[in-house]
Each structure stands twice: as structure tokens, then as C-alpha cells.
Amino acid sequence: MTAPAGRRSGRRVLSWLLALALLGVIGFVVLRDVGGQEPEPPALTVVTGVIGSEKDAFFSDQRVRDAFRAHGLELKIDPAGSRQIATTVRLEGYDFAFPSSSPAADKLLAQRPAARTYAPFSSPMAVATFAPIVELLTQAGVVAPGSTTFDVRRYLELAAAGTRWDQLPGNTAFPARKDVLLSTTAPCQSNSAAMYLGIASYVANADGVVTDQTVAAQVTPSVQPLFRDQGYLPPTTEVLFEDYLSAGMGRVPMALVYEAQYVAEALSPDPVLPADARLLYPSPTIFSRHTLVPLTPAGDRVGELLTTDPQLAALAAEHGFRPTDPRAFAAAFRDRGLPEPPALVDVVEPPSFDTLEGMLALLGCTP
Amino acid sequence: MKRIAAALVLALVAGCSGGAESTGPGLAVGPTDAAATLRVLAGSELLDLEPVLAEAGVATGVRIELDPVGTIEGAEAVAAGTAEADHDAIWFSSNRYLALQPGAQDRLGTAIDIMSSPVVLGLRRSVAERLGWVGRPVTWSEIAAAAGAKQFTYGMTDPSASNSGFSAVVAVATALVGAGSALTLEQAESTVPALRDFFAAQTLAAGSSGFLQEAFVRRANGADPGAPVDGLINYESVLQGMNAAGTLPEPLELIRPADGVVTAEYPFTVLAAASPEARDAHRRLAEYLRTPDVQRAIAERTHRQPAVPGVLPLQSGTAVELPFPAQADVVDALLTSYFDKLRRPSRTIYVLDTSGSMAGDERIGALQRALAGLAGADPSLTGQYRRFRGREQVTLLPFSSTPESPQTFTVSEENPGPDRQRIADAGAALQPDGGTAIFDSLEAAYRIAEQQSAADPDRFTSIVLMTDGENTEGADLEAFRAFAGSRPAVPVFCVLFGESSVEEMEEVARLTGGRTFDARTAPLAEVFKEIRGYV
Numbered sequence: 001m002t003a004p005a006g007r008r009s010g011r012r013v014l015s016w017l018l019a020l021a022l023l024g025v026i027g028f029v030v031l032r033d034v035g036g037q038e039p040e041p042p043a044l045t046v047v048t049g050v051i052g053s054e055k056d057a058f059f060s061d062q063r064v065r066d067a068f069r070a071h072g073l074e075l076k077i078d079p080a081g082s083r084q085i086a087t088t089v090r091l092e093g094y095d096f097a098f099p100s101s102s103p104a105a106d107k108l109l110a111q112r113p114a115a116r117t118y119a120p121f122s123s124p125m126a127v128a129t130f131a132p133i134v135e136l137l138t139q140a141g142v143v144a145p146g147s148t149t150f151d152v153r154r155y156l157e158l159a160a161a162g163t164r165w166d167q168l169p170g171n172t173a174f175p176a177r178k179d180v181l182l183s184t185t186a187p188c189q190s191n192s193a194a195m196y197l198g199i200a201s202y203v204a205n206a207d208g209v210v211t212d213q214t215v216a217a218q219v220t221p222s223v224q225p226l227f228r229d230q231g232y233l234p235p236t237t238e239v240l241f242e243d244y245l246s247a248g249m250g251r252v253p254m255a256l257v258y259e260a261q262y263v264a265e266a267l268s269p270d271p272v273l274p275a276d277a278r279l280l281y282p283s284p285t286i287f288s289r290h291t292l293v294p295l296t297p298a299g300d301r302v303g304e305l306l307t308t309d310p311q312l313a314a315l316a317a318e319h320g321f322r323p324t325d326p327r328a329f330a331a332a333f334r335d336r337g338l339p340e341p342p343a344l345v346d347v348v349e350p351p352s353f354d355t356l357e358g359m360l361a362l363l364g365c366t367p
Numbered sequence: 368m369k370r371i372a373a374a375l376v377l378a379l380v381a382g383c384s385g386g387a388e389s390t391g392p393g394l395a396v397g398p399t400d401a402a403a404t405l406r407v408l409a410g411s412e413l414l415d416l417e418p419v420l421a422e423a424g425v426a427t428g429v430r431i432e433l434d435p436v437g438t439i440e441g442a443e444a445v446a447a448g449t450a451e452a453d454h455d456a457i458w459f460s461s462n463r464y465l466a467l468q469p470g471a472q473d474r475l476g477t478a479i480d481i482m483s484s485p486v487v488l489g490l491r492r493s494v495a496e497r498l499g500w501v502g503r504p505v506t507w508s509e510i511a512a513a514a515g516a517k518q519f520t521y522g523m524t525d526p527s528a529s530n531s532g533f534s535a536v537v538a539v540a541t542a543l544v545g546a547g548s549a550l551t552l553e554q555a556e557s558t559v560p561a562l563r564d565f566f567a568a569q570t571l572a573a574g575s576s577g578f579l580q581e582a583f584v585r586r587a588n589g590a591d592p593g594a595p596v597d598g599l600i601n602y603e604s605v606l607q608g609m610n611a612a613g614t615l616p617e618p619l620e621l622i623r624p625a626d627g628v629v630t631a632e633y634p635f636t637v638l639a640a641a642s643p644e645a646r647d648a649h650r651r652l653a654e655y656l657r658t659p660d661v662q663r664a665i666a667e668r669t670h671r672q673p674a675v676p677g678v679l680p681l682q683s684g685t686a687v688e689l690p691f692p693a694q695a696d697v698v699d700a701l702l703t704s705y706f707d708k709l710r711r712p713s714r715t716i717y718v719l720d721t722s723g724s725m726a727g728d729e730r731i732g733a734l735q736r737a738l739a740g741l742a743g744a745d746p747s748l749t750g751q752y753r754r755f756r757g758r759e760q761v762t763l764l765p766f767s768s769t770p771e772s773p774q775t776f777t778v779s780e781e782n783p784g785p786d787r788q789r790i791a792d793a794g795a796a797l798q799p800d801g802g803t804a805i806f807d808s809l810e811a812a813y814r815i816a817e818q819q820s821a822a823d824p825d826r827f828t829s830i831v832l833m834t835d836g837e838n839t840e841g842a843d844l845e846a847f848r849a850f851a852g853s854r855p856a857v858p859v860f861c862v863l864f865g866e867s868s869v870e871e872m873e874e875v876a877r878l879t880g881g882r883t884f885d886a887r888t889a890p891l892a893e894v895f896k897e898i899r900g901y902v
Binding site for chain 2: 079162164176177178179181188189225228229230231232233235239242245246247248250251252270272
């Protein structure tokens with residue numbers, strides 16, 4: 001690698017090392033003296049958690065970290081896919097797991113019973129799109145005029161017929177020679193796509209939650225093209241939403257995302273939503289219930305704080321999540337002078353973890 | 368200042384990339400005494416980020432080593448698990464091909480998009496104007512029709528060597544054959560006339576994006592003997608960079624087909640097997656690269672679009688993205704169909720040294736194995752796409768003291784196996800003996816190319832020259848210079864092997880518009896395979 005070293009250059013290295021060590025000592029003394037003038041911080045308990053990656057921004061927020069510090073907790077967070085958290089992630093050494101859906105939490109609970117779980121906030125699945133697309137969808141009967149409701153049944157009919165954008169009547173705004181398909185993430189990897197599978201299979205099952213493998217085998221062939229025909233799918237909902245934000249209508253005309261992602265952007269002091277960005281709500285939709293499963297008493301404390309601390313609830317709302325107490329969500333919009341999203345009525349439950357896994361296996365996902 | 372300069376010190380490191388053949392020297396930047404080093408298997412085009420990465424290394428305290436390799440070779444190394452032996456992360460223009468390889472997905476950790484650029488057609492402005500393609504939307508069908516009518520020519524990288532060529536094949540097939548969704552297996556096997564039309568206009572092939580650009584510029588400026596090419600299919604960012612460099616006699620008009628493009632999104636991806644320190648270094652680097660100032664610097668320097676929303680105003684809000692097939696069998700069928708049925712067929716003359724010095728398993732044996740590999744014995748992913756192709760005309764011209772009698776094979780489109788086997792058998796029969804008449808044999812190859820071209824002109828014609836020593840008989844380099852100067856150019860791709868003269872081989876490559884490949888440091892079979900991207 002390096003030129004022949006020789007004893008002399010070895011000695012030079014040694015003297016450099018000594019100099020560096022000396023500098024280090026001086027630096028330490030100086031820093032210690034400076035630091036010594038500040039009050040002693042309270043002893044912090046380090047708590048480690050593995051979380052669904054869509055909560056990464058929330059847990060990285062300095063204000064969230066400070067709020068936990070005020071309660072004596074220093075959080076260390078590893079983001080992972082919710083499905084991985086329930087199956088492949090080794091949970092030894094973690095104080096809590098915080099997947100993004102109740103089925104994944106239920107699966108965890110079955111393996112490691114906990115006294116209680118915490119569901120401090122949730123977020124419904126939503127469709128991030130653009131004003132011209134909303135108009136086209138309205139004409140095609142997918143969106144009720146003037147509403148934010150995205151009729152899943154009507155959409156599935158269009159998709160089943162292989163309708164392309166340029167075949168929609170009167171379409172001059174987006175005459176793409178491309179199928180009318182909701183952009184989603186990869187179902188094998190991402191929770192939001194699994195939630196979409198829950199919605200689509202509910203409608204395909206004549207408005208009933210799929211509860212067993214026989215039904216799953218019946219409905220999966222009709223929902224499979226919704227993923228397959230899109231081709232390559234982004235691995236996470238963050239990537240999908242970022243594509244929506246930065247690449248625009250041609251790349252992602254409409255994307256199935258968490259409401260929280262869109263709302264967090266709308267509420268941020270420096271929003272980068274396109275001027276004609278719009279949010280629709282699938283009917284029916286599913287709430288992604290972020291459910292914390294404590295693995296140790298310290299992890300339990302995190303769940304409790306997230307559920308009871310008003311400041312953390314307010315911060316969760318700023319990050320677009322709907323806290324258990326609806327007033328925190330309403331306040332976040334009021335503070336920004338923005339209209340609050342609608343209360344959703346057509347909400348269904350996701351299938352159980354094992355049923356979802358069964359459907360994913362039929363889609364070709366390996367555990 | 369001095370310290371920063373020392374920290375920024377940049378070292379060229381020889382590529383080494385566990386199982387994947389490195390395509391050239393890589394780069395190592397950042398503090399040499401950094402606590403963490405991130406070893407990245409990367410697409411060669413990322414070397415253009417060098418100054419940005421040097422600053423990133425200083426800012427994050429991470430030493431960054433980039434090891435360049437082709438997209439498919441990289442995918443192969445990741446899927447086989449060899450990449451993780453000596454790398455912590457990968458960074459290619461896209462993970463889409465990689466994601467299709469069995470088992471590859473599990474070897475990947477967090478992927479963070481850094482920047483993007485679509486693959487588009489750049490045409491000399493006068494040609495774009497003649498075709499009426501300036502200032503209005505143009506579709507792939509129009510482009511295919513004009514290509515079929517020989518109204519323009521273009522260059523493109525080999526889709527098994529480089530992601531830009533691969534994306535182009537996917538885009539063209541999806542737009543011309545697809546029904547609006549990702550290609551099905553049946554569609555991927557299609558050989559509709561529009562596809563053949565489109566590929567008929569390709570007159571410049573290259574195994575790397577760098578060679579493609581250089582050859583295009585040299586031909587445009589008359590520095591290369593080959594005929595100038597009208598356009599290039601490449602990343603929009605590369606074409607914009609060529610325009611900005613000011614080395615072209617005429618700027619390229621960028622044509623972004625209205626029915627859709629395939630975009631590279633450059634996901635910076637840590638490997639699942641990476642150490643916690645490397646994972647942390649990857650995360651810090653990625654976060655740094657996504658800060659708005661750095662995103663702007665990347666866009667300014669490389670012409671790629673920032674991944675982070677809101678950093679720059681949206682460029683083209685309605686440019687359609689074509690669906691990219693997500694099934695391995697579909698992509699395999701598409702590439703196989705491209706190589707064996709769709710692309711302009713090749714004519715390749717292998718001028719092979721069988722002088723006495725070639726005796727021994729590591730010489731003639733290696734040559735015979737290299738030929739057998741191209742004839743189908745190489746089971747690897749790259750081997751599968753670099754075989755002698757359906758419709759290809761292959762001539763073996765062994766030589767020693769004089770050129771021996773050539774053997775020509777034309778590989779069947781429908782049933783290529785038996786013809787490939789005949790080439791392997793001819794290779795196995797080669798016997799080393801006698802002197803080394805390099806230039807007499809090259810001249811003989813030129814004459815063969817002329818005869819064959821007269822009978823059947825519409826082929827990519829190239830010569831591959833492999834010799835293990837210096838010229839000992841017949842014409843010398845000067846004589847060949849005079850000979851080649853008076854004839855239509857045929858690019859000669861020279862393999863440096865044994866004691867061959869590097870200077871003379873480089874001069875032959877320069878004279879003919881070819882290039883040299885080094886088989887003294889890499890296995891001969893790998894080099895023969897790499898050359899396939901150029902012929």
C-alpha cells in the first residue's frame with residue numbers, strides 16, 4: 001500500500017502520534033473546563049428501539065429527542081421495514097419495537113407477550129396526486145365531484161379493464177400511454193403496500209375483510225396485476241413520496257402513501273408540495289396504527305410517554321400523524337391556518353398478519 | 368489550509384472488487400486517518416462526483432473508496448455474495464436490475480436516492496432540425512420509423528455492460544411493444560419490425576459510457592477514422608455535460624420521448640453485511656449528500672437532478688416514466704432477444720496469435736477457454752449476454768509466421784447452439800508453432816473484412832487482435848499505418864497479453880478507432896468477454 005516505510009518514517013509517525021495525543025489531552029482539558037461551567041445534566045437512560053422507517057423523521061426531530069431527554073431517556077433508533085420487524089429483525093437488545101401497523105404488532109405479541117401495547121398515533125392510507133389528475137378521475141367516476149373521496153371499487157374496475165390515461169374521455173391534461181394505476185411500494189418490503197393489499201382485497205372480497213387462506217387464494221389473482229403491471233416498485237414509502245414530490249405528475253401521477261407524509265409536508269414551515277398537489281382518501285381506507293410493543297420496562301416507559309405527554313402528541317401531529325387525542329391534530333392545522341383533513345368514515349380493518357403473509361406469499365414474496 | 372489539502376489528498380487505487388471485474392482505476396478520497404472507511408462498489412460514471420465526495424469525506428470524517436464496475440457485473444457480485452467480502456456499500460445508477468437477481472434483495476440494506484437522470488436521445492442539432500424534432504414532442508415510434516428509414520445514426524452502450532444501454536432497450540421495447548404496463552414475457556420476446564428498425568440505426572457500440580462519449584467526440588472532430596455518428600443514447604446528464612464541455616463541433620439537441628423514459632435514480636445502498644460502523648458512515652454520508660447545498664453542487668457539476676424535493680424547481684413535470692419490468696425472466700428474455708434477434712448483427716474477426724511462444728496451458732489453453740466461454744461455456748449472467756450472438760458472423764484467423772487460413776461461422780438466429788459449438792471446436796484445435804507476423808495478419812483481416820462487407824454490408828464490423836509477443840515477421844507498424852490509412856476503417860480491439868508491445872498495440876487501437884484491453888492483470892476469458900461490449 002504505502003512506500004517502503006523504513007525506520008525513519010516509522011519514527012516520524014510515532015512523533016506525529018505523540019503530538020496528536022498531546023493535542024488531545026489539551027483539548028480534553030480545555031473542553032472539560034468549558035463544559036464544567038454548565039449545570040450537570042441528569043443521568044440519562046439509553047433506550048433502544050426498532051421502528052417502522054416512516055417514523056424516522058419524527059424520532060430524529062431534535063424536539064422529540066429533547067422531550068424524551070426531559071424525562072431522562074436517551075433514544076437510540078434503528079429504522080426497519082414493519083414486516084421485517086415482525087419477522088426477521090433480531091429483537092434481542094432492543095427495549096421496544098414500533099412497527100407501523102397493528103397486524104405486525106399482533107404478530108410480535110404472539111411471539112413475545114407484553115403486558116400492554118401502545119397505539120399513540122395512526123395515519124390513514126391516502127392518495128397523493130395532482131389537480132389535473134383529480135379532474136380526470138372525477139370525469140372517470142373515481143372521485144365524487146368536489147370531494148376528496150377516491151372510490152376504490154370504481155378504480156379497480158378501470159384497472160381491471162387495463163385502461164390507459166390516454167383512453168380516458170376528454171383527457172388533454174395527461175394523455176400518457178400508460179395504465180391508470182396507483183403507484184405503490186413493493187408489497188414484499190413495505191407496509192404501505194401491504195395496507196393497500198388490505199384495501200384492494202377487501203373490495204375484491206365483496207366488502208369483507210379477508211380472514212382465511214381460501215378466500216385469500218380467491219381474491220389474490222384479481223389484485224396481483226395492481227402491483228405486477230407497475231413493474232419495478234420502490235422499496236419504501238419515503239422513496240415513493242419523494243418521487244411524487246420531486247419528479248412530478250409524469251413519473252407518479254397518483255401515489256398510495258400515508259396521510260402523515262403529505263400532512264407533514266403541508267404543515268412544515270418550508271413545504272415543498274407542488275402547487276397543484278392534492279390529497280384524496282380511498283374509500284374504504286385502512287388506518288396504519290403505529291403500535292409500540294415494549295420489550296423491557298424502559299421500552300414501556302417510551303410507549304407511556306408517547307401516549308400521555310401532550311408535547312409529544314403535538315410533535316406527532318406536526319409530523320402528520322393523528323394522535324389518539326384528536327385535539328392535537330386539529331391544533332396543528334389551526335396553528336398554521338390550514339383546514340383540517342376530513343374525519344374518515346369508510347374505514348376497514350386490515351387482515352391479520354398471517355392472512356396478509358398468506359396473500360404476500362401468493363404474490364411471490366418470500367418470508 | 369495545508370491540513371485540508373492533506374486531507375483532500377486523492378489517490379488513484381487499482382480496482383479490486385471481489386468477483387466482479389473492475390473496469391478501471393477507482394478513487395479514494397477523504398481523510399486518510401478517518402475513523403471509518405466506506406468501500407463502495409460503484410458505477411464508473413460516479414467518478415465524476417470526486418470533488419463532492421472529497422468534501423463529503425472531510426465533512427463527515429469518512430474515507431470513501433469507489434471501485435468502478437459495470438452494472439450487471441456489480442449485480443452478479445452482490446447476488447453471489449462476493450461483493451460484501453470487500454465492500455460495505457454499492458452505488459449504481461439503479462438497483463432495478465439487481466433487485467431481480469435471486470437472493471440479491473436480502474443482501475441490501477438501506478438505499479438512499481441521491482440524484483437522477485433519464486436516458487434520452489441526443490441528436491446533432493442540424494439532424495434534429497432536418498427531422499423536424501426541435502420544439503415539439505417526439506415519440507419512440509417516430510424515432511423508430513426514422514431509424515428504420517436510415518434517416519439518422521446513433522451510438523449506444525451495450526445493455527449487458529452499462530445501465531444506459533439497458534434502460535434504452537427497456538424503454539424502447541416498453542414504448543413500442545408494451546400496452547401501457549410493465550412488459551410481459553410474451554412482449555419481451557417480441558421481434559416486431561419497429562424494434563428491428565430502431566436498432567438498425569445504431570452504428571456505434573461501446574462497453575462503457577466513457578468510451579462511447581470519447582469515440583463520438585473523436586469521430587465528430589475527425590480524430591477517429593470512423594464515420595461521424597448523428598446521435599447518442601445516454602443519460603440526459605451526460606449529454607448536457609458534453610454540450611457544456613464545448614468539445615463538439617455541433618451541440619446535441621436533447622430528445623426526451625413523449626411516451627416515456629427510464630430514469631436512473633442512483634440509490635446509495637449499504638450492504639446488509641456491513642459493520643455497524645460502516646452502516647453509520649453510510650448514513651452520515653448520505654445525509655450530507657442530501658443537504659440542499661450539496662444537492663445543488665451535484666446538480667451543477669454533474670447535470671443530474673437532485674433527489675431532494677424543492678432544491679431546484681421541477682424541470683419537466685409531465686415527462687412520463689415508463690414502467691420497468693420487475694420479473695427476472697422478462698428482463699432475460701428482452702436482453703436475449705435484443706442480442707440474438709434485434710440489434711444490428713456483428714461481424715467479428717478474431718486475429719489470434721498461435722506462435723510458438725503461445726505454448727502452455729496459461730497461453731493457448733487460456734485462449735481456448737476464452738473462446739469456449741464466448742461459445743456458451745460461461746454460465747455467468749454476463750457470460751450469457753456476451754456469447755457469440757444469433758446472426759453474428761465470426762471469423763477465426765490464427766497466425767504465426769504468416770496468417771493461416773481463416774474459418775468463418777455464421778451463428779443461426781433460431782438455433783445458435785450448434786454454431787457456437789463449432790467455433791469452440793475450431794478454437795480447441797489451435798496449435799502453437801512458429802513466429803509472430805502481427806501486421807501481415809492484421810492486413811489479412813482487413814482484406815477479409817472488406818470482402819465480407821462487400822457481400823453483406825449492414826453489420827457492425829470489428830477486429831479483435833490477440834498476441835502474446837512482438838512482431839517478428841513481415842510488415843511492421845509503419846507499413847500497417849500506410850495500409851490502414853488508405854482503407855475504410857475497421858476498429859481493432861487489441862488484447863495486451865504476455866510480452867506484447869503495449870506501445871504498438873495502443874497505436875493500432877488509436878489508428879483504427881479501437882482500444883486496448885489488458886489481459887496481463889485480468890484473466891483472458893474476462894477480457895474477451897469485456898470486448899464483446901464493443902463489437
